[in-house]
Amino acid sequence: MKKLVLILLIISFSLLLIGELKIDKVFQNALNEYETKNYENALRDFLSIENEGLINADLFYNIGNCYFRIHQIGRSILYYKKALEIESDHASARKNLEFALTLTKDKQETSSEDVIRSFWEKLFDSLSINLLAVIALMIFGLIILLTCFMIVFYRNRERTVPIFITTVLIFFLLIFLLLGFLKWRAYHFLNEGVILTPSAIGYSGPSEDFTRVFTIHEGMIFEIEREEGNWSLIKLPNGLGGWVHKEDFELIKL
Amino acid sequence: MLTKQNVVNTGKQGAVNMKRNLTITILLVLTAMLLAEDIIIESYVDKTKIGLQDQLKYTIEFSGEKAGEIATPDIPEIDNFRNMGVSSSSSSSYSIVNGKMTSKIRKSFAYILQPERTGNYIIPPITLKVKGKTFTTQPIFIKVVAGTTEPLPKTSRQLSRNDTSGKLEDNLFVLAEVDKKNIYKGEPITVEFSLYTRYDPYDINDLSFSSEPVFNGFWNEISFRAKRIGFSSAMLNEQRYHKMPLIRIVLIPTRTGKLEITSLEMLVDVRIQSTSFFDFGSTKRYSIKSKPIYINVKELPYENHPEGFSGAVGKYTLSSSVSDTELKIGDSFTYNLSIKGTGNLKQFEVPALPEIKNLRFLDPEISTKINSDKKTGTKSIKYLVIAQEKGVFNIPPISFSYFDPYQKKYIIKQTREYTLNVQEGDMTFISSSAAQSSVEREGDDIGFIITNIKLKDNPIYFDEFGYWLIWLLFILLLLVSYIYANERQKLSGNLDYQRQKQANKILRKYMKTAADHAGKGHIEFYSAAQLGLSSYLADKLKIPRGSSTDQLLTEVQKKTDSSAISEKISSLLEKCDQSRFMPGGFSSNNIENDFIFMKEIIADISKTKI
Numbered sequence: 057m058k059k060l061v062l063i064l065l066i067i068s069f070s071l072l073l074i075g076e077l078k079i080d081k082v083f084q085n086a087l088n089e090y091e092t093k094n095y096e097n098a099l100r101d102f103l104s105i106e107n108e109g110l111i112n113a114d115l116f117y118n119i120g121n122c123y124f125r126i127h128q129i130g131r132s133i134l135y136y137k138k139a140l141e142i143e144s145d146h147a148s149a150r151k152n153l154e155f156a157l158t159l160t161k162d163k164q165e166t167s168s169e170d171v172i173r174s175f176w177e178k179l180f181d182s183l184s185i186n187l188l189a190v191i192a193l194m195i196f197g198l199i200i201l202l203t204c205f206m207i208v209f210y211r212n213r214e215r216t217v218p219i220f221i222t223t224v225l226i227f228f229l230l231i232f233l234l235l236g237f238l239k240w241r242a243y244h245f246l247n248e249g250v251i252l253t254p255s256a257i258g259y260s261g262p263s264e265d266f267t268r269v270f271t272i273h274e275g276m277i278f279e280i281e282r283e284e285g286n287w288s289l290i291k292l293p294n295g296l297g298g299w300v301h302k303e304d305f306e307l308i309k310l
Numbered sequence: 311m312l313t314k315q316n317v318v319n320t321g322k323q324g325a326v327n328m329k330r331n332l333t334i335t336i337l338l339v340l341t342a343m344l345l346a347e348d349i350i351i352e353s354y355v356d357k358t359k360i361g362l363q364d365q366l367k368y369t370i371e372f373s374g375e376k377a378g379e380i381a382t383p384d385i386p387e388i389d390n391f392r393n394m395g396v397s398s399s400s401s402s403s404y405s406i407v408n409g410k411m412t413s414k415i416r417k418s419f420a421y422i423l424q425p426e427r428t429g430n431y432i433i434p435p436i437t438l439k440v441k442g443k444t445f446t447t448q449p450i451f452i453k454v455v456a457g458t459t460e461p462l463p464k465t466s467r468q469l470s471r472n473d474t475s476g477k478l479e480d481n482l483f484v485l486a487e488v489d490k491k492n493i494y495k496g497e498p499i500t501v502e503f504s505l506y507t508r509y510d511p512y513d514i515n516d517l518s519f520s521s522e523p524v525f526n527g528f529w530n531e532i533s534f535r536a537k538r539i540g541f542s543s544a545m546l547n548e549q550r551y552h553k554m555p556l557i558r559i560v561l562i563p564t565r566t567g568k569l570e571i572t573s574l575e576m577l578v579d580v581r582i583q584s585t586s587f588f589d590f591g592s593t594k595r596y597s598i599k600s601k602p603i604y605i606n607v608k609e610l611p612y613e614n615h616p617e618g619f620s621g622a623v624g625k626y627t628l629s630s631s632v633s634d635t636e637l638k639i640g641d642s643f644t645y646n647l648s649i650k651g652t653g654n655l656k657q658f659e660v661p662a663l664p665e666i667k668n669l670r671f672l673d674p675e676i677s678t679k680i681n682s683d684k685k686t687g688t689k690s691i692k693y694l695v696i697a698q699e700k701g702v703f704n705i706p707p708i709s710f711s712y713f714d715p716y717q718k719k720y721i722i723k724q725t726r727e728y729t730l731n732v733q734e735g736d737m738t739f740i741s742s743s744a745a746q747s748s749v750e751r752e753g754d755d756i757g758f759i760i761t762n763i764k765l766k767d768n769p770i771y772f773d774e775f776g777y778w779l780i781w782l783l784f785i786l787l788l789l790v791s792y793i794y795a796n797e798r799q800k801l802s803g804n805l806d807y808q809r810q811k812q813a814n815k816i817l818r819k820y821m822k823t824a825a826d827h828a829g830k831g832h833i834e835f836y837s838a839a840q841l842g843l844s845s846y847l848a849d850k851l852k853i854p855r856g857s858s859t860d861q862l863l864t865e866v867q868k869k870t871d872s873s874a875i876s877e878k879i880s881s882l883l884e885k886c887d888q889s890r891f892m893p894g895g896f897s898s899n900n901i902e903n904d905f906i907f908m909k910e911i912i913a914d915i916s917k918t919k920i
């Protein structure tokens with residue numbers, strides 16, 4: 057019985073290893089194709105890795121680059137956004153996204169004019185969700201250690217200083233937890249999309265019979281508020297809202 | 311008022327003073343009235359019928375003893391007349407009547423008025439306030455006719471012809487002449503104002519501009535302005551005149567449409583020659599002005615306008631030169647470009663030089679030299695260029711385009727191409743800050759792909775079980791430390807509990823010494839065993855240490871309900887007592903046996919409830 061389990065384990069592990077080796081090979085192949093400027097082939101290989109179910113910011117960044125090279129700006133923006141969704145502090149992805157956005161037909165503001173808001177956004181972007189998780193955990197650990205120390209050694213002594221430090225730490229912990237929560241919510245529940253067709257028309261209702269509200273072009277990033285059949289109510293960064301056909305865009309979803 | 315107030319006040323004080331004060335008061339009031347009444351105002355003009363070119367002298371005269379102190383009064387604007395200025399004069403006379411001397415001063419202010427149009431006009435009554443009193447002058451009727459009512463100066467004998475008119479405007483006038491009336495925006499034109507006269511040039515005594523023309527919509531520059539009176543003969547409409555150029559201005563229109571050059575107004579003093587021996591002649595001042603001129607300004611045609619056209623209009627030639635074509639790295643040379651010609655030299659931008667890699671063009675030195683006619687000139691542009699790398703470089707032809715208003719088309723001129731040969735130099739770097747430049751972005755692109763990826767999922771820690779497990783562990787740690795702290799609290803608070811807890815420790819300590827002694831066969835084993843066992847039991851049974859053996863045994867019996875253990879203990883303790891009295895009676899073998907026996911006892915005790 058025990059032997060059987062062991063054999064099964066070994067087999068599955070080796071299968072996994074073989075799978076990984078295969079992925080590695082495909083990846084190396086894709087890199088070579090990219091370097092020899094066969095961007096279509098490189099893209100195909102990278103996408104096959106993505107289809108294995110791998111969620112990796114660097115991989116998405118590379119896919120974005122491939123799409124950029126074959127002049128599919130909309131899809132490249134989609135993949136840079138995906139990479140940033142995972143690691144909001146992915147500097148290369150952010151830089152490339154900003155560059156790609158300068159090539160879109162519609163002007164899109166990448167950073168806010170407001171000083172306070174842009175500072176906040178920069179702070180928010182520079183801390184990735186996992187970094188926030190680690191910071192929160194470390195602060196929590198410190199609080200626990202301090203509390204333990206107080207319970208065990210400071211039982212009958214003056215405790216003003218450690219209590220003060222603990223209070224400050226709790227304050228920070230709450231801030232980072234809040235930031236983390238916001239990130240986590242954005243990661244799981246924010247519905248953003250990118251236009252992939254050369255142009256898309258926004259109507260005032262979920263049908264082409266309604267009034268045209270706006271026309272947006274490939275690469276436009278927006279939020280999705282509602283869905284109705286084949287139509288989605290989107291909100292542009294400048295506040296304009298309208299219904300766009302689902303075929304015109306793709307969700308930034310992992 | 312004040313004096314009256316005084317009277318009332320003093321009246322209260324006394325009747326005697328009142329009479330004297332009253333006389334003084336009356337005297338003061340009288341003199342004040344006299345002073346006020348003393349000033350008489352009069353107004354008059356030198357003539358009531360004047361010509362448009364004549365000037366009217368309007369005089370306001372004050373007479374009276376104090377008239378000398380009156381300042382020049384401000385008179386309001388008079389309709390249809392222009393106030394050209396005021397002059398004042400005063401005279402005084404003295405008279406003695408009945409041995410009393412009175413002085414009379416006349417002060418007159420003469421205003422020069424220039425009629426603006428012909429017709430019958432009134433100089434309205436003017437109300438003036440002098441020394442706190444208001445005066446009003448009488449209205450005066452004036453008739454203004456065309457030309458002049460004065461005797462005219464004689465026309466110059468050499469120009470006199472039968473058809474010469476006697477009218478002033480035919481014999482003395484200002485003419486504005488432009489070289490072109492339909493022009494393009496940016497095309498320079500010259501406007502010249504000249505004085506034409508048929509009077510003898512020697513009779514023209516003085517000239518002055520009373521109003522200079524305004525050029526709205528033009529950039530203007532004066533190229534000539536007469537400094538002294540000087541006439542030359544000239545023909546105009548087949549008639550001979552004496553002509554004096556007054557002012558010449560170059561105009562470059564900056565707007566399109568119908569632009570006006572307003573008139574130049576001037577005052578000319580002409581001497582009227584004597585007609586008889588006793589007449590010394592007089593000088594008359596005439597005001598004359600030129601007619602406004604309208605210029606039609608067209609926009610430059612948009613069709614076929616060359617790229618890089620920067621607004622140059624006129625006619626130009628382009629030339630270029632390079633100071634050196636054989637260079638070493640770090641050497642500098644100058645690239646000269648000069649645009650020469652007629653036109654709006656100051657109003658266009660110089661053609662831009664193309665950027666050439668490894669040749670650094672410093673900011674050009676641009677100088678524009680305009681000749682005194684303000685239309686022609688040279689614009690020279692000097693680029694200092696530094697060769698930065700070795701190689702052969704081409705400076706491509708530079709094109710300069712301008713609009714030629716005569717040919718009505720755009721013309722493009724090009725410089726020739728230069729080839730530079732840059733050799734390896736001594737690598738002397740120029741240290742001046744002017745030669746340095748910050749690194750500039752030459753292209754923009756996305757970054758390269760990432761090649762060293764660890765092909766793993768990026769986990770989201772917040773979604774991982776392990777992450778929250780660590781949080782849980784921390785909380786557990788808190789609980790553990792709380793329990794630990796509570797334990798310690800109990801330990802330090804309860805002595806019996808502490809003793810019970812420590813009993814095993816003490817026993818172990820004694821057992822260790824006992825074992826040592828037993829191993830070596832020493833008699834000290836018994837004392838250690840006795841001490842250890844009794845202390846251990848005392849602590850366990852919660853009775854004070856140093857209690858007698860009997861007490862211990864009874865407690866043990868109580869706890870265990872059997873006498874077996876207590877008998878074993880008592881036998882061991884007895885042996886211990888014996889060893890104290892007869893130390894030599896125990897062999898090492900015995901000791902070892904007793905050590906084993908003791909271990910048995912302890913094992914037994916541990917099995918009981920103690």
